[in-house]
Amino acid sequence: MMIIKNAQKMGKTKNRQLTYHLIAYVMGLLIALTICIVISKPAVAKEVIIQEGHNNQGWQFYSEIIPDPALKAVIEKVHSGNDKSNRKKTDPYPYTTAMEDLRKSFAEIQNRYLLNPTQDNTIAWQKSIIAVEKMGQRAALARVKMLLTHPELSYRASNPTESNARQIANIRHLDKQKQMAREIAKTHAMLFFYDAADQNAESLAPSIAEFATDYGFTFRGMPLTNQTLSAIKDNSNHPASNLNLAHKLGVTVFPAIVLVNPVAGTAQPVAYGYISTNELLEMLYMIGTNYSTEDVFND
Numbered sequence: 165m166m167i168i169k170n171a172q173k174m175g176k177t178k179n180r181q182l183t184y185h186l187i188a189y190v191m192g193l194l195i196a197l198t199i200c201i202v203i204s205k206p207a208v209a210k211e212v213i214i215q216e217g218h219n220n221q222g223w224q225f226y227s228e229i230i231p232d233p234a235l236k237a238v239i240e241k242v243h244s245g246n247d248k249s250n251r252k253k254t255d256p257y258p259y260t261t262a263m264e265d266l267r268k269s270f271a272e273i274q275n276r277y278l279l280n281p282t283q284d285n286t287i288a289w290q291k292s293i294i295a296v297e298k299m300g301q302r303a304a305l306a307r308v309k310m311l312l313t314h315p316e317l318s319y320r321a322s323n324p325t326e327s328n329a330r331q332i333a334n335i336r337h338l339d340k341q342k343q344m345a346r347e348i349a350k351t352h353a354m355l356f357f358y359d360a361a362d363q364n365a366e367s368l369a370p371s372i373a374e375f376a377t378d379y380g381f382t383f384r385g386m387p388l389t390n391q392t393l394s395a396i397k398d399n400s401n402h403p404a405s406n407l408n409l410a411h412k413l414g415v416t417v418f419p420a421i422v423l424v425n426p427v428a429g430t431a432q433p434v435a436y437g438y439i440s441t442n443e444l445l446e447m448l449y450m451i452g453t454n455y456s457t458e459d460v461f462n463d
Contacts, residue, residue, distance in 0.1 A: 353382040360391035365419040369395040
């Protein structure tokens, strides 16, 4: 009996948690939709709500999809011109007023659904959401169409957007990184200290070997045990000496990539653990520019 009672309690707790999650999700969605409606431009209301007559194709769609009488009445009142208050003649901001009426009507449908979520109220709320989304889509498409006939109004035509500008800058910076890697390869060799039993080393070895080949590095594997990785063609088969060299260079974490200049007798650790080729390019660039940020800002 105790087990059954505990199971029942657990079931109630889970149901309660699911209910809370559902309420939180619904409230979040409603808040987002309300904000979208509040900040919508008057042009949306102008095209959808205030038109001459309501028998055109656009109005027929909204008339069919909005089932709530109150919401339909607000739209139709302005749409058909049968506004007995003669608001369109006296109101200096008729489109803004129309949008406010629409927002209030939508809020009423929303609140009715939240407080009394019957089947009909839920359907009315969902269809009202669809109607509002369609309004936004029509306005967005109208703007796209307009810019095709009036390109002089397009900001993007004469000014690249932030994403486009960043993309161009990234391409330039990537070219500089590649050039820097090729310059470093002229004077430095790349050593890869690794334990063949390490999964990170095994997965990293093929890409690092290919990277070295692509940019002209002399590349050599420095295994720490008698086992080597097949992805690395040139290995130093003296694991004890390799480990001693790593310790002399201050390398204690593996796998590790180290640059060495045999002429100058210098060594420079580049990366420890797993690293992508893009990150390796960036590291080589920072080393080549002595970690200067000036070039980054100039891009």
